[in-house]
Amino acid sequence: MATHRLTLDELRDRGAGHPAPDGVARLYHRAFDEFGTRALWNWRHLEQPTVTQALSIAESLRVEGNLAARRLAEQIEQACRAAL
Numbered sequence: 001m002a003t004h005r006l007t008l009d010e011l012r013d014r015g016a017g018h019p020a021p022d023g024v025a026r027l028y029h030r031a032f033d034e035f036g037t038r039a040l041w042n043w044r045h046l047e048q049p050t051v052t053q054a055l056s057i058a059e060s061l062r063v064e065g066n067l068a069a070r071r072l073a074e075q076i077e078q079a080c081r082a083a084l
Contacts, residue, residue: 008055008077014084015051024079028054031061031072039065051080 006014020028025048032045039061046053054076061073 006081008059011077011080011084012052012055015055015080018051018084020049020051020054021079021083024051024054024076024083025049027072027076027079028057031057031069031076034072035061035065035069039063039069051083055080 028049029045032040032043036045040057041064043057043060049057058073058076058080061069061076065073
């Protein structure tokens, strides 16, 4: 199945235990830098996230964040899909 058709839950399952590639990790760290106290207050910032952790952060950005956070969430999801 192509990754562009997978649900977020299926992507999380596929990304479990896989270290986030550099591009995904950069977006993950950017999320904490820009939205940590507002949208990610209940998450611990990890130095080396997995793909699954990056996708979980993206979901929180969508739920807790503003429009800019949602755009970053989309970028994270696209980068994760490309990485898997």
